[in-house]
Amino acid sequence: MQKVALITGVTGQDGSYLAEFLLAKGYIVHGLKRRASSLNTERVDHIYQDPHIDNRNFVLHYGDLSDSSNLIRIVQQTQPDEIYNLGAQSHVAVSFESPEYTADVDALGTLRILEAIRILGLEKKTRFYQASTSELYGLVQEIPQKETTPFYPRSPYAVAKMYAYWITVNYREAYGIYACNGILFNHESERRGETFVTRKITRGLSNIAQGLDQCLYMGNIDALRDWGHAKDYVRMQWMMLQQNQPEDFVIATGVQYSVREFIQKSATQLGLTLEFIGEGASEYAQVASIEGDKAPALKVGDVVVRIDPRYYRPTEVETLLGDPTKAKAKLGWIPEITLDQMVEEMVANDLDQARQSALLKEHGYKVSVGLER
Ligand code: NDP
Numbered sequence: 001m002q003k004v005a006l007i008t009g010v011t012g013q014d015g016s017y018l019a020e021f022l023l024a025k026g027y028i029v030h031g032l033k034r035r036a037s038s039l040n041t042e043r044v045d046h047i048y049q050d051p052h053i054d055n056r057n058f059v060l061h062y063g064d065l066s067d068s069s070n071l072i073r074i075v076q077q078t079q080p081d082e083i084y085n086l087g088a089q090s091h092v093a094v095s096f097e098s099p100e101y102t103a104d105v106d107a108l109g110t111l112r113i114l115e116a117i118r119i120l121g122l123e124k125k126t127r128f129y130q131a132s133t134s135e136l137y138g139l140v141q142e143i144p145q146k147e148t149t150p151f152y153p154r155s156p157y158a159v160a161k162m163y164a165y166w167i168t169v170n171y172r173e174a175y176g177i178y179a180c181n182g183i184l185f186n187h188e189s190e191r192r193g194e195t196f197v198t199r200k201i202t203r204g205l206s207n208i209a210q211g212l213d214q215c216l217y218m219g220n221i222d223a224l225r226d227w228g229h230a231k232d233y234v235r236m237q238w239m240m241l242q243q244n245q246p247e248d249f250v251i252a253t254g255v256q257y258s259v260r261e262f263i264q265k266s267a268t269q270l271g272l273t274l275e276f277i278g279e280g281a282s283e284y285a286q287v288a289s290i291e292g293d294k295a296p297a298l299k300v301g302d303v304v305v306r307i308d309p310r311y312y313r314p315t316e317v318e319t320l321l322g323d324p325t326k327a328k329a330k331l332g333w334i335p336e337i338t339l340d341q342m343v344e345e346m347v348a349n350d351l352d353q354a355r356q357s358a359l360l361k362e363h364g365y366k367v368s369v370g371l372e373r
């Protein structure tokens with residue numbers, strides 16, 4: 001019998017990699033997509049199947065985590081063996097702008113799916129994965145952070161995710177649902193949303209290198225993160241649902257870098273050496289030397305990074321470092337992609353896109369590199 005999975009957030013970074021992963025394992029994959037005024041399925045277009053063919057194994061359904069009746073109907077129609085709840089308003093800074101919406105989708109959205117499982121009597125059939133986050137640790141109480149480290153959320157996003165974490169635990173204990181939290185530390189890829197810090201850096205520097213933009217405006221570049229690759233992390237999401245007993249796991253690399261170091265590494269990939277001058281909001285980085293021809297639009301002395309306090313958060317998470325010992329010991333999970341390989345992949349992808357745009361511009365076509373930063 002083919003297993004059936006339902007993924008909320010299938011059009012996002014993780015959802016798209018997880019859908020590929022499950023299809024390769026022979027699953028029938030159903031995904032929830034939101035109605036938007038323009039198409040938002042770019043990350044899954046390569047696995048899209050024409051609705052006119054029979055026996056599709058990848059099917060998208062319109063839906064929203066704020067809409068219980070729609071969720072109940074989709075769970076009823078698809079009768080999933082596994083639900084991966086990846087859908088969320090996932091941007092921490094945006095959650096300060098839209099706290100109520102974030103709570104509705106990220107906290108109550110999780111409850112709505114768990115209730116759908118219960119209302120439909122699927123407690124013994126459907127396994128549930130909740131996309132929990134290292135943001136729960138916020139103002140960190142212990143370094144490195146593991147499954148037993150106390151939570152101290154520092155944003156409306158993290159507070160909403162804390163509700164989702166505990167309601168998942170509660171439905172496991174109260175109703176015997178196989179439900180797990182993956183407490184995932186930051187993970188990135190060439191499919192990362194453009195306004196998260198890593199992609200903002202690789203894309204921004206690539207555009208500057210090709211003469212499509214002038215400067216990258218950053219917030220707190222001293223923040224420390226434990227960054228892994230999304231492909232390694234979605235594999236782990238699946239592994240968590242294949243155990244005999246449901247449990248919560250921290251997923252991290254156990255290695256930490258600053259945002260500043262990520263900027264340096266990305267610049268090196270572009271053949272640039274940067275010099276950081278000043279401190280805090282007055283800080284900027286200029287090109288100290290250039291090697292190779294990946295940055296034809298730049299010259300030594302050009303300022304490529306400036307600090308703009310508008311990107312500071314009202315309450316910041318300064319440092320995150322995970323301890324994945326439990327996941328390694330119990331599940332045999334080992335991350336395969338290093339940070340340097342990931343930076344190389346992300347810069348190569350963004351440089352390729354920037355080169356295409358630069359070529360179009362050179363030939364008189366209008367190009368937009370996206371002004372929303
Ligand atoms: P993305 O922001 O790339 O994707 C989020 C997905 O959720 C998109 O498909 C989005 O749809 C969808 N979505 C947003 N709002 C709603 C809604 N109201 N109803 C239904 N779907 C909605 O996130 P990631 O792939 O990076 O992360 C996946 C999950 O893991 C998220 O829950 C995130 O909070 C969590 N997480 C992520 C980490 C990371 O480092 N990436 C680390 C820890 C946890 P659309 O495409 O239409 O916007």
Ligand code: GDR
Nearest residue numbers: 090092133134185186195196197198218219220221223311
């Ligand atoms: P984060 O990721 O908040 O950790 O949440 P993000 O990449 O947005 O920020 C990481 C750190 O970089 C600092 N920073 C900036 N961030 C952004 N976005 N833009 C900037 O210009 C900038 N300058 C500095 C931030 O202040 C922060 O300290 C991500 C999301 O994927 C969540 O959904 C997920 O739960 C957590 O990772 C784990």
